[in-house]
Amino acid sequence: MRVITCTSYYGTGSSAVTDYVTEFETVKSLGEYEIRILHDMDGVTDLQYHLTENHNRHNSGHAIKRFKKLVDFYAGNRLASRYEPFFQNRWREISYKYINSLVDFSYRGWWQYDLLDKGEKYYYYKMMLNKFYKLTIGRNNSHVLNMLPKEITYCGHPTKEAFLEKTRNYVAELMEAANPENAPMLMVDQLVPSSEIWRYLPFFDDIKVIVVERDPRDLYILEKYQWQCRIIPTDDVETFCEWYKYTRAHRKTEVFNPEKVKLIQFKDLMYRYDETTTDLCNFLGLNENDHKFPKQHLDLSKSIENTQLWKRYDIGSNLKFIEHELAEYLYDYDTVLGGAK
Template identity: 55%
Template structure:
């Protein structure tokens, strides 16, 4: 199976890659839904850290329980289905088998974080009897602890790196095969992040990662004037500039090798459509003949409406000038494509 994925920094237009690739015959697309379970907090990469790199008697097994909780969340519920429909209601089943495969053994036991994870009220309710006993019957036995969680299960896991990578690769492959019906090429959104790519691409036999960014002026104005969803800072332009640099800091050392990973500027997909999509096809190994539905999902003329937004919002001219001064290396050169 060849896996194609896009990675971005929020709002930078990576869905254009999903749309373009989905126009090809023989590509199974999981749509623009983001599948972040490898790199989200408490996700698979946290397992790698706690099971391999910083293994200890408590954190390793607890990381498995935290991942199980994330699996449950991503399965969805009656208020909103999340991953379950994409994997034919087998997301949780396949994920639980992966957790079991990583688990060496279990026993009935608990520690403080089993209480902490359930919130402060649960913690204090469970521990108040223990405190009362220490003030009365156990006043001379300070080390004694009341077992208030007899049904709690502790997981124990200490795999080798080879075993962990092998099991994770099989897990990801089974999920994508289930979702796609065994397709040879699968398009999946955000399954890896744009940073520290070798850490995540090791879980795939064949993956192509397209990292997408866009002009910071447009990103700022879209968030400030249109999206207003609060994920990108936009109350003051100085904080936006700090955030933009902060989220791209990895690019000082990140290598996009043109073999596994490719960097694409969103605007090039629109203003240099023919040449940029040809470069993209070459990297992805897609045959132009298989492009059977061109222009049905990625429509450059339509997407261009979300560029050069400063022309629509002249009231933010001072903010735009500040971005141009502070982030010149990230600005898209419109003059190079004949647009002023």
């Protein structure tokens, strides 16, 4: 099974690629729901760092605990099911199996971050209880109160090779659970981030990554006037441009593995559809004869409405500022449309 994933810089249009790939009968697609356990804070790569690269008597065990907490969060509940349905309701089961494989031993114990993770007020409440105890009935004792008598501390220190093997098995088992139909390819959104992709490729037996980029002029307008999610800064255009360059800075030094990673422009799917999709098929190993539902998921007429937005929104001098500051990221209409901007 080949895993296909899209990644982006927020709002840059990776869902368009997901929609296109979903139109192939040889692809099982999980849709646009993001599966981010590998690269989120407290996810697999944080676990890798604390267990194998910077092992520490406190931090390593706590990293396992934080990972388990993230697993539980992503499992969901009755209000929000999150990951469980995508993995045949085996998300927590498979993830716990992975956690157990990384733990050498455990014991009843705690340290300050176990308290702090429960909230700053809880932390100081427990500290005051201990202080009161030491001033009263415990004043002649050398020990302190057991703040968290039921807390479990985990200890794990796998080698780098062992961690990689266990993680590959974990990822493979998750992908198999997500693909009960045994389709030749599985489409999962945002499995890896858009930066330092090389860190994540060893976790997979066979993966192809599509990085999707978008013209900063459109992104600025979409966030400022339509989405208004406050994830992208648009209060002033100077900060927007700084943020845009900040999130793409890795491309100045990071070299994508051309056999595994491909960078495309969102607008190429709109204005160079045939050429771009043929290129995608060749890269992903898709057979165009299996494209049984063309343009049923990727709505070109709708997507193209979100291009060249500066023609519909008057952003004044901000347009010129973006074009000057982010010139290297602008979509090349001169080449694609013969200068018809």
